[in-house]
Amino acid sequence: MAINYETDTISAVATPFGTGAIGIIRMSGDKSFEICEKIFSKKLIPSKIMYGTITDEGEMIDEAVVLPYKAPTGYTGEDAVEIQCHGGINIVRKILQLTYKYGARPAEKGEFTKRAFLNGKMDLSKAEAVADVIHAKTTKFAVKSASNLAGKLSQKISEIYQLLFDLLSEIIAAVDFPEDVAEPEYSYLEEKLKDIIAEIEKVSAFSKSSDVLRQGVKVAIVGKPNVGKSSLFNVLLNFERAIVTDTAGTTRDAIREMLDIDGIPVTIIDTAGLRDETSADKIEIIGMDFTKKCIDESDAVLFLFDSQTGMTKEDEDILKLTDGKPVLKVATKFDLSGKTYGGSINISSVSGENIERLKTEIKNLVCENLDEETEFITNERQQNCLNKALESCKTALDGVLRQELQDLISIDVKTALLQLGEIKGELVTDDILNNIFDHFCIGK
Ligand SMILES: Nc1nc2c(ncn2[C@@H]2O[C@H](COP(=O)(O)OP(=O)(O)OP(=O)(O)O)[C@@H](O)[C@H]2O)c(=O)[nH]1
Ligand SMILES: [Mg+2]
Missing domain, CATH: 3.40.50.300 (P-loop containing nucleotide triphosphate hydrolases)
Incomplete structure (x- = not known):
């Protein structure tokens, strides 16, 4: 069967394999309800927590609690179902197999979060924070990642993005409508660009602490x-x-x-x-x-x-x-x-x-330089984007100091803007996406 990355219904175990009190199997995609109803004793009612039994062709497998989500309410923004059963590894595996049997395919690493991103449920820096929270080796890192998840990094990037966006608009307006709009003063551009550069440098300064x-x-x-x-x-x-x-x-x-x-x-x-x-x-x-x-x-x-x-x-x-x-x-x-x-x-x-x-x-x-006040952490991809944005801003500033044509300066400002947009995933290629989601564990 050919894999369709966007539309297949996917299924995976969301809890760690092993014996625990409960095990969760998660499914997402158009057929989630249909597949679940083939093995669950009740008809699903969206957003209602339901208790029943899981059976396969008359054979009792386990009792389960099922949480049905209709798009766009759940984590992925698609129709989705979570099946909570007893945590024995054999039961969890069996139920997972049943979801495959009735039409789901195994989820790839990070595929649930990838769909959440593609469906606009979270921006890219939040999606990356999910991976960080899962893989955090220490509590401190987990707490910082969680604050990224709450949008701290993307909020800061948005602020800088907005400053650059406003600046670009002012330059372009004058370039495109020279009769109606006056060209911004070079001294004004210089001041604005210096502020923006300082802001980006502040965020990049956290990168060392992040790595540690x-x-x-x-x-x-x-x-x-x-x-x-x-x-x-x-x-x-x-x-x-x-x-x-x-x-x-x-x-x-x-x-x-x-x-x-x-x-x-x-x-x-x-x-x-x-x-x-x-x-x-x-x-x-x-x-x-x-x-x-x-x-x-x-x-x-x-x-x-x-x-x-x-x-x-x-x-x-x-x-x-x-x-x-x-x-x-x-x-x-x-x-x-x-x-x-x-x-x-x-x-x-x-x-x-x-x-x-x-x-x-x-x-x-x-950690000589470890900044205790590190507000948020950045990963290598984000640091790369920040560095490129910084370079472009500095080139733009050089242009301003040399009083180059503002039309030319606008090109560098725009490049910086695109780089910042990439941190939040506003302009991302499939390559970048696949790279990011490869770092997830399956089930997230
Ligand atoms: N009283 C005392 N004995 C110690 C202390 N540290 C190590 N020892 C003893 O010194 C001996 C060697 O200790 P190890 O920790 O095995 O030394 P090591 O450097 O790992 O030795 P190698 O693996 O052979 O290179 C053991 O008998 C220890 O009990 C200490 O702080 N106080
Ligand atoms: Mg020794």
């Missing part, structure tokens, strides 16, 4: 064998993730876990201890190679040395490997030595000394 919040950062723990890397790793994570022994060379693989430090997703990497390769066995040598790669791929490094011995020649050599990376020096096992070292954070994984402070220092190190 979205993708998180990687921090590697490195040091000699036995300095206490795995112990620190476990204490940071608050559970016994890595094996700890007093044998040098315990950790051989790099182990990664995610930690939420104040809303920033930090991937902590515990590595194999680095030592002179002649005294290490074959597996350890491979592990150390790994460690060097981990340093390379990390955004920052925690360099550990044992406070009982202080920095030795070997430690100095290891520290050199971290050249060029932001590094925090950490003196370990304070509970054993009682010694502190300036320029280092003095910790103990046994007594918990300074562990919270270390977390704060990690946060400060990786």
